[in-house]
Amino acid sequence: MKQNIDWNKLSFHYTETDYVVRSACRDGVWEKPYATEDKTITLHVAATGLQYGQQVFEGLKAFRGADGQVRVFRMEENARRMARSAEGLLMTPPPVEVFCEAIRLALRKNIDFLPPYETGATLYFRPVLIATAPEIAVAPEKDCELIVIPTPIGAYFPGKFHCTPFVVERHIDRAAAFGTGQFKVGGNYASSFRATEAAHAKGFDCMFTDSKTHRYIDECSAANFIGIKGNEYLTPRSSAILPSITNDSLMTLARELGMKVTRRHIRVEELAEMDEAAACGTACVISPIGKVYDPDKEITYHFGEKPGPILTRLYHALKDIQYGRCEDKYGWCEVIKV
Numbered sequence: 010m011k012q013n014i015d016w017n018k019l020s021f022h023y024t025e026t027d028y029v030v031r032s033a034c035r036d037g038v039w040e041k042p043y044a045t046e047d048k049t050i051t052l053h054v055a056a057t058g059l060q061y062g063q064q065v066f067e068g069l070k071a072f073r074g075a076d077g078q079v080r081v082f083r084m085e086e087n088a089r090r091m092a093r094s095a096e097g098l099l100m101t102p103p104p105v106e107v108f109c110e111a112i113r114l115a116l117r118k119n120i121d122f123l124p125p126y127e128t129g130a131t132l133y134f135r136p137v138l139i140a141t142a143p144e145i146a147v148a149p150e151k152d153c154e155l156i157v158i159p160t161p162i163g164a165y166f167p168g169k170f171h172c173t174p175f176v177v178e179r180h181i182d183r184a185a186a187f188g189t190g191q192f193k194v195g196g197n198y199a200s201s202f203r204a205t206e207a208a209h210a211k212g213f214d215c216m217f218t219d220s221k222t223h224r225y226i227d228e229c230s231a232a233n234f235i236g237i238k239g240n241e242y243l244t245p246r247s248s249a250i251l252p253s254i255t256n257d258s259l260m261t262l263a264r265e266l267g268m269k270v271t272r273r274h275i276r277v278e279e280l281a282e283m284d285e286a287a288a289c290g291t292a293c294v295i296s297p298i299g300k301v302y303d304p305d306k307e308i309t310y311h312f313g314e315k316p317g318p319i320l321t322r323l324y325h326a327l328k329d330i331q332y333g334r335c336e337d338k339y340g341w342c343e344v345i346k347v
């Protein structure tokens with residue numbers, strides 16, 4: 010049962026809920042997702058998930074709307090992305106229906122942990138897929154388990170929607186070109202820690218560049234990059250970045266505003282020509298960038314102390330859909346009866 014959670018004090022950290030939802034796949038057959046209070050897994054010591062990092066995950070949110078309804082945002086897209094990530098590591102992809110059923114069950118079983126509308130807090134789901142079969146030969150295994158871990162998380166911008174500084178990273182790569190960066194693989198995050206922690210120590214977030222030439226913008230910590238140049242919405246094309254579902258949604262909304270949307274290689278120096286810049290992802294929707302410091306070139310690109318008008322508009326437009334404050338014309342939200 011929910012203890013007294015101060016919804017306004019939550020941040021992006023794990024808070025335990027009553028149940029997780031699990032479904033194992035053996036010999037290609039998925040079991041029906043079930044809820045359990047057991048938050049531990051018994052894993053064979055030689056499981057390839059543990060030995061060789063055969064593990065992928067996802068992240069998505071449920072929102073209590075202004076109208077009291079409960080919505081989950083683009084769940085099927087997360088299911089499809091998990092399937093692509095699983096295929097990328099030669100794991101068994103969970104069927105979209107198994108994934109979605111697990112999320113719905115996790116929501117219903119933990120409904121007391123869905124924060125009230127006014128708080129801006131949400132219930133975040135972390136589905137994780139891990140290969141469970143033992144093997145010491147360096148080879149992939151197909152048996153795996155899907156576990157959906159729910160946790161309430163605080164509003165990303167509890168006070169004002171504000172800007173963050175970034176630093177350009179050219180000496181540590183998050184993921185290789187044509188490697189696993191396009192998949193949501195745990196190892197990508199472990200390999201980003203050295204750079205992100207070093208950036209944090211200096212008061213910045215980390216802007217990764219492409220691992221081949223280090224000339225182009227790849228990602229902003231664990232988020233995609235967006236630049237606004239006049240009436241153009243720019244976002245990087247790269248074989249090493251995770252296709253963000255938030256970015257995809259914002260591109261649709263930008264087109265709706267009459268903007269030109271371009272996905273292409275973006276040189277770091279092009280920041281000088283942009284009016285607004287941001288990181289985007291499920292956690293923040295949009296996190297505007299105040300400035301980007303390039304230590305190798307000793308240049309700082311400034312975007313101002315306050316979020317720009319176009320990003321602010323896009324931010325509110327997407328949040329309005331997630332909270333049921335406007336029409337969901339693209340059918341992005343599933344209303345869940347709880």
Ligand SMILES: Cc1ncc(COP(=O)(O)O)c(C=O)c1O
Nearest residue numbers: 231232233251253254255290291
């Ligand atoms: C590396 C990385 N890039 C981008 C994103 C943003 O993706 P999404 O908008 O689907 O949350 C995430 C978060 O999932 C991420 O971990």
